Amino acid sequence: MRGWVKPHRIMLLLVALGLVLWAALSLRWDWIPRYWQLGVEGIWRTLWLMALSVLIGFTLAVPLGLAQAAGPRLLAAPARWFCTIIRGTPLLLQIWLIYFGLGSLFPQYPWIRASELWPYLRQAWPYALMALSLSYAGYEGEVMRGAFKSVPHGQLEAARAYGLSRWAVLRRIWLPQALARALPTLGGETILQLKATPLVATITVIEIYAVAGRVRQDTFIIYEPLLLLAVIYMAIAGIITLGFRWLERRYTPGLG
Amino acid sequence: MLDWIYQWWPGLEASVTLLSLEPPGWGGNLVRGAVNSLIIALGAFFLGCVIGIGGALGKLSGGPVTRDLMAVYTTVVRAVPELVLILILYYAGTDLLNQALRALGYRPVEISGLAAGIGVLGVVQGAYATEVLRGAIQAVPTGQIEAARAYGMTRFQTFRRVTFPAMLPLALPGLSNLWLIATKDTALLAIVGFSELTLETRQAAGSTRAYFTFFLAAGALYLIMTLVSGRVFGWIETRFRRGQAGARS
């Protein structure tokens, strides 16, 4: 807190406060009472899409990274291709390919409509979740590959010398250390995932960006919804950063 | 031979016709879009690097106010989604510029779509480039800079002759990552209506209803851009690291 009491910081904070007050008083905010419920729904959808896609994506990323770090050619090559393709194409294209590409196949196979999955295939969020999860898995697969490779090989050899099975080495030595090394990067990558969620608004998922879009279309106001949207995203990003810093302090003490 | 493949895989011939470079194939449109994407990415990348150098120097050797302002800039750009930033900068940027010009008495200037796209993406890239270049400049051994100052070089000469060349190889991995981000972020400009590869793909897919074909083709084009860029950056890195001991693992 000491750092905040310097004179130049106080002056900058006052300027920022002045800007916020000016914005609150002179810009148009009369649309908020009408749309705040939709906004809360949108924020909730953003949060669970991000959290769930991070979880699913990470669960996929660990085997992907492991396959590339230690697997036989048969497993490592497809894993590497998957990560290369995901990281080499824009997420927007992947989302559209999964939603509209799969959708264009439905009329050719009429039995899909009668199946039990149809209520889910009709909605947009499963496709959004799938695209976001695959994207996260692709990027994190690469991160986990580096993390697995960076654990000192001597530790693994020592564990094997002690007679631990390969699975036990993975479970007790390799994976925990790889996770600890990857944790700082994962925080940044989760924020990148947060920044990727607005793209699903283009396939009719109503998350907070889509709500801001609806406000802009209904009221023709150009800037105010976007500014509030930016503030909301910054707040969520701040919370995520604080969360990951807490995780790092708890789980990676003693690691440089 | 081709006929045998076409017989065995129905629909392939139709797809290939759709993708051909001459009308009625839409391949020409896609390639034009890809060229546009590359131009915007190049412009945004270089603008980002220029902003990045300024930002990095500001963060390292600027006054406390400059450092805080740079910190605000990088934090905001790294926390707010690119899509929201692109929308804000696209409308607000040109609007404010024209209002300022009008207030000063000049005629409002017409900013072409290309310039606006490059400007917007460049500002976004600049924040990431600031961090990459700051890290690279900090990694230059201070002994070299002290020696340069001891020789009597001015700060600008030190930067131009010692810091900049030494920092480039250290910055290359981060910069190559930034270039890939730039090429993929051009897809977001489709939402604002720029005619680059993703928009052309969506237009072609919408007009012909062959969604799978065109999106896969666009994905292939992006992948080619990425793989070629990776090769080029790898070659640049080997050249720059000639004579340097021990590359990164």
Place this chain on the structure above:
Amino acid sequence: MKKLFLSGAAALALMAGAVQAQTVRVGVAAEPYPPFSTPDAAGNWVGWEIEIIDAVCAAADLECELTPTAWDGIIPALVSGRIDTIMSSMSITEDRLQTIDFSDPYYNTPTVIVGQRDMQMDATPEGLAGMVIGVQVSTIHQAYAQTYFEAGSELRTYQTQDEANQDLASGRIDATQADALALADFLATEAGAACCEVKGTVANDVSILGRGVGAGVRKGDDELRAALNRGIATIVANGTYDEITARYFETSIYGS
């Protein structure tokens, strides 16, 4: 020699200035909207509306430049000066008149609901209860559906009418509301004819659906508005309008 060069340059500058003063940037939606405006395989824009734009500009003696702009940002683009007029099947509604001005209408067509063949529905809130309806974002159809249908049905908003049609053909949505002619074009395609049919015309509400399609101009830009009105009146009077319409549609769409 120098004087010749200087006077030549001055003449060129004057001419360039004169030509530039007349160039009107006409905003059209970057998304295809057949049969009114769609890009062809060579990258040129074709369609009924494109031909009308060329005819109106020729009749009003304006140098027009087609400027594709994203549909849901087209009004902000007009207001901020990136384009000078919108001629993109934009209906004249009270809401929009608060932000921009319009020329005289140049066509007027009914709004219909198109739905799945095997589902029973009509174009009323009761007939559509419990259904999933798709509309294009930022259109009178979205405003109408939000006012009348949102209470009893689920609404999905798409960036383009094409995507809504695509999801209709896939079966993800049950119905869509849009302009009768645009949907007629969709129903003429193989996928459209197989899946869907016109279910009815919606009850008219002039305050939402507007009184026809006009060219949007900035508030106060009366000079351009008058020129466009002149152009529209000229082509209607001298038969160009009917000639272009005959190439695309069976009856006149000028409306009353």
